[in-house]
Amino acid sequence: MTKEKPKSKLHALLIRREMTQEELRRIIFEQSGENIGSDRISRIVNGQLTNYFTKTARLIATALSVNIEDILEDEK
Numbered sequence: 001m002t003k004e005k006p007k008s009k010l011h012a013l014l015i016r017r018e019m020t021q022e023e024l025r026r027i028i029f030e031q032s033g034e035n036i037g038s039d040r041i042s043r044i045v046n047g048q049l050t051n052y053f054t055k056t057a058r059l060i061a062t063a064l065s066v067n068i069e070d071i072l073e074d075e076k
Contacts, residue, residue: 007046008044008046008047008050008071009072010044011045013064017064021041021045024060024063024064025038027064028059028062028063031059031062032059032062032063036056036059040052040056041060044060050073057071057072
């Protein structure tokens with residue numbers, strides 16, 4: 001079995017935790033009542049969307065109990 005190469009910091013974190021994008025979306029909704037679309041989460045996880053609202057980043061970081069820096073991509 002080959003390991004999938006992470007496409008973003010968030011993707012690497014989800015792989016380490018064996019968590020799906022849908023599980024992340026559900027946790028965010030349960031904790032905050034905010035509904036982030038699965039397509040948006042997918043684009044963030046896959047590194048296609050790197051410029052998104054700070055509120056979204058905070059919701060994701062809070063849901064995963066990590067610092068916001070742990071999910072935001074480094075500027076290149």
